[in-house]
Amino acid sequence: MSTPPRLVLASASPARRQVLTRAGLNPEVIVSGVDESSAKAESPADLAGRLAELKARAVVERLEVTGPTVVIGCDSVLELDGVAHGKPHTAERATERWRAMRGRTGILHTGHHVVCHDEDLHPTARTSVGSTKVTFADLSDAEIVAYVATGEPLGVAGSFTLDGFGGAFITGIEGDPANVLGISLPLLRRMLADAGVEWTSLWSGSNSHR
Template identity: 50%
Template sequence: MPTTRLILASASPARRNLLRQVGIEASVLPSAVDEDALIADLRSRFGDLAPEDLVMGLARAKAEDVASGRDALVLGCDSMLELDGEVHGKPADAAEATARWRRMRGKAGTLHTGHWLIDDRDDGSGGLVGATASTRVHFADLTDAEIAAYVATGEPLRVAGAFTVDGLGGAFVTGIEGDHHNVVGLSLPLLRDLLGELGIAWYDLAPQGTSANRGQSNQHT
């Protein structure tokens, strides 16, 4: 059995499912952070932040919003797509998703995911660590009809960058340079590194020999 409990400060089912695939059964406690207000505040205080710093600031705020006497590790994450020098989160509506896909098609962008981990265990160190993972994503040259059909599913409105690689949008991603888990919303190798910085072993969260670790593979590339 795992010896350390993990709380995911995110409502993303993709992140939770990704953890489950490697044997980590995280509790979900979404933060109440107003992302638009926080972005405005960060930019007013620090200027035009690089995408890597912006997503890490959001991830930190989400983790800190949830961590308070939880007797667990708390992980906050936030993802954004950088395309042509601009960063994009979830589209506000179908019109924005359609316009974005018309810009994305046939191009490549960088998906940045900020990670912030807090040791909020009663007997823990109280430490906190964070980092950003960045993955290059190449998009297919979709027709207008394909874009309209995809946007009509509603999926692009629910995810950062207006696409998935492990869902309906998988057929529209032609290549990935870097950690494909990061495109789903959480870099497993980076999480392992962050745990190590806090002196916590990966197997303390993902015990070997569980059913989730035996004979299963669900690769998203």
């Protein structure tokens, strides 16, 4: 693409936007509105990929594409004992999950789906899933209660964050840490390159659509 692409992030996650911003990108955010609870898949990794695809497609359908455009959809789930865990939403569920997670290792799967329109408005789509092992500290019941009381774990996949209150409770990461924050930059760069988009064309200053 010779014309700088319009960059759209199909996610309400502040962490994902911050990861992109710190990497020199400045996406516009359009929330997909997808009902995550309705998605089904054969495995936690497949579920993450499916949700990312649904989010990106929902936003693409609402866009008026007039030139080179990149839409990024992402979604994360934590796999523990072969089961996918998304956002707990309630304090009771977050507490229950932390009691199951403490002292153990889970896999954080983040699905990435990109839809890239070239100068002729031809779309190219790619889906990939990044997986990172996360080891949790052996929290006491009191620590779990205190953490859940912050409200942070209620609205995030797996009931934890790496870049907030929950960071002190993560004792090990095996893989890309940014994937745990919700978007893997190396994986995304490879996907975009495969779709014909140069990563450096997305650096802020090149992206004029706001």
